[in-house]
Amino acid sequence: MAENRIDRIVIVGGGTAGWMSAAMLARALGPGVAIRLVESEAIGTVGVGEASIPQLRNFNAFLGLDEDAFLRATEGTIKLGIEFVDWLRPGHRYMHAFGPVGRPLGVTPFHHYWLDARRRGTAGEDFWAWSANALAARAGRFGRTPPHPAQPGGEPLTWAFHFDAALYARHLRAYAESRGVERIEGRVTGVDQHGETGFLRAVTLEGDRRVEGDLFIDCSGFRGLLIEEALKTGYEDWRKWLPMDSAWAVPSRDDAPPVPYTRAWARDAGWQWRIPLQHRTGNGHVFSSAWTDKDAAVRVLMDNLEGEALAEPRLLTFTTGRRKASWNRNVVALGLAAGFMEPLESTSIHLVQSGLARLLALFPDKGFDPVLTAEFNRQTADEYACIRDFLVLHYKATEREDTPFWADRRAMEIPQTLAERMALFAGPGRVFSRDEDLFKEGSWVQVLLGQGVTPAASHPMTAVVADDQVDGWLDDLSRIAARTAAALPSHAAFLDRAETRLAG
Ligand SMILES: Cc1cc2nc3c(=O)[nH]c(=O)nc-3n(C[C@H](O)[C@H](O)[C@H](O)COP(=O)(O)OP(=O)(O)OC[C@H]3O[C@@H](n4cnc5c(N)ncnc54)[C@H](O)[C@@H]3O)c2cc1C
Structure with missing residues (x-):
């Protein structure tokens, strides 16, 4: 019934999550729904997210964003996978590459x-x-079109991007505002809740302003x-499996051509990323404060920079885990408000995208049928748990015992769901993705093999072929x-095309 339809959405927060939400909801719901986004320039954003996974291409395509324009606007580069260095043992490296490795023969x-x-x-x-x-x-190569006209159609590679998240938010803001999203500058200081149900009626802003809504997105x-300070939803803490709780981040200058992949070096009590953009390189050291202190951690970062630092290093702290319910009453939390897992597999921005897709699939009316909320929370919990297990795998399956941190990771107890997956691979080499698994079989196989889990046996059906x-x-x-x-152009040549460069 039309009168029961949600027609006012309030988004709190204008980081990557807030503007992704504004853009996608405006595109999906059209001009009939008033969307307002409240953000505070004085508070600012985290804005570190620089590496993505291929699904972001679907998000941009849904919005109708041109990929070259996106790369130009965000100083972006191409990402074909992640190289893990020293994770299995010092001196070892492997890649979690996007896209297929080989192809199945029949069903095997x-x-x-x-x-x-x-x-x-x-x-x-x-x-x-x-x-x-x-x-x-x-080889540092990238191209979009099949290199040989004789080769079957389709793209030769599977790719994602490295990009400046703050510039992406700005790009999406222009998109959303041009589709009617209203931006309100100001600090949210409180909420107006229904006395009995606890549903939010409005957020209140400094200066006695009030923004009313039917549905609130907490970004x-x-x-x-909203989800925690107002609704006290609770948080599931996963630090016993993923004890990283801090990161130093610093941009650097790089004169070498950007490589089309992310690098992740294992360090004594965490790991370090290196992400090349067009205008700078992003670097960070993710570490556990239980195993090293912040002064030692910043030295590790700065001692391992490959170019000159362009700013002072910045410390970010976090608690790995997720909100016990991302959708509570008429509040849906997305982005960091919903939870956080370290950026080892670049999953955070994707979780915003999948949360939005889920919200649209389960979009409520003003009645907020609890079965919709429950299903949203079930799917979200499963998706987070699958990613958590995938991340824990990188630490558990290692030969390293050379520092107390790595010895502890190798010996730690892991979630039962991961233990089952590892056993299924270590014995008969089988791997399956589950309902809400973001990472499919191909990703699991690469990281399992890369981390030294070699199956004892292969599938008996291989014997069918000589x-x-x-x-x-x-x-x-x-x-x-x-x-x-080999037939692809260099990544640098791809980026040097006028379409992907910012003018000047
Ligand atoms: C160290 C680190 C590395 C990361 N790397 C990656 C990566 O490589 N890939 C990836 O996908 N993700 C990564 N992430 C995650 C990524 O940065 C975030 O998921 C993403 O930027 C979304 O952030 P957000 O919009 O939820 O929060 P924020 O960026 O924190 O934005 C919050 C917004 O809320 C507003 N706000 C807060 N309080 C108020 C108030 N009282 N009134 C009004 N407005 C308010 C702020 O002004 C801001 O606009 C990383 C995160 C960290 C910490």
């Missing part, structure tokens, strides 16, 4: 054939020789102004992957 996944051939001695040790993404990343960052046929097929596939990567 590729890695089983590779495991068999490797045991026979007919395939090399490098699993990533079958990933065009990994080969292109290592106010770590403190969760060994020499499998060997020939593996040869063909690796040649195609190598040819695909």
Whole structure:
């Protein structure tokens, strides 16, 4: 019924999450719904998020944003995967590349054939020789169109972006405002709640202003102004599995061409990222304050910078975990207000996107049917738990015991859900993604193998195909992957096109 339709949405917060919400809701709901966004320039944003995963392309496409214009506006570069250095043991490296590694034969996944051939001695040790993404990343190449006209259509690679999150928010703000979203500058100082139900009627701003709404989106960052401070929803703390609780971040100048992948070096009590943008390189050291102190941690960051620092390092602190319910009454929390897991696999901005998609799929009317809320919270909880397990895998499956931090990670008890997945792979080499799994089988296989979990056996169905046929097929596939990567232009040449450069 039209009179029961939600027609006023209030978004609190104008960081990446707030403007992603404003843009997507304006695009999806059209001009019939009044969307207002309240933010405070005096408070500012976290604005560190610089690495993404390929799903962001779908978000931009939904909005109708041109990809070159996006790269230009955000000083963006291409990301083909993440290279993990020193995670299994010092001196070791592997890549979690986006896109497929090899391809299945019939219903049997590729890695089983590779495991068999490797045991026979007919395939090399490098699993990533079958990933065009990994080969292109290592060679510093990127292109969008198939390099050979004779090759079947479609894009040769699977990619995401590195970008300046503050510039992205600005880009989305222009988009949202041009579609009628009203921005209100001011600090939220309180809420007006219904005395019995606790539903929010309005947020109140300094200067006795009031912004009324039917649905409130809390994008106010770590403190969760509405979801926590007003509604006391509670937080599930995951630091026993992921004890990283701090990060130093600093931009640096880089004269070398930007590589098309993120780098993550394991450090003595955490890890360090390096993310190349067009105008600067983002660096950060994520660490656990239980295992090192902040002065030592900033020295690790600064001692390992590859170029000159462009600013003073900034310290951010956080509690890994998630809000017990992201949707409570008529408040939906997104972004840091909903929870946070360290940026090892660049999942935070994606969680905003998937939360918005979920909200649209379960969009309520003014009755706020509790079954919608419950389903939203169930799916969100599952999605967070799957990502948590994927992150914990990077620490648990290691040979490292060379620092107290790594010895403790290796010995820690892990969630039962992850223990089951690791056992299923370590024995018979099987891996499955679950309902809300963001990372599909291909990602799990790469990180499991990369972190040294090698299955004891391969799938019995590989025996259906003769060994020499499998060997020939593996040869063909690796040649195609190598040819695909080699025929692409350099990443620098791709970025140097006028379409992706900011004027001047
Ligand atoms: C160290 C670190 C590294 C990260 N790296 C990545 C990465 O590589 N990839 C990735 O996807 N994500 C990453 N993230 C996460 C990413 O930065 C955030 O998920 C993303 O920026 C969304 O932040 P947000 O908009 O929720 O919060 P914020 O950026 O904190 O924005 C909060 C907004 O709320 C407003 N606000 C707060 N209180 C009030 C008030 N009282 N009144 C009015 N307005 C108010 C603020 O002004 C601001 O506009 C990283 C985070 C950290 C901490």
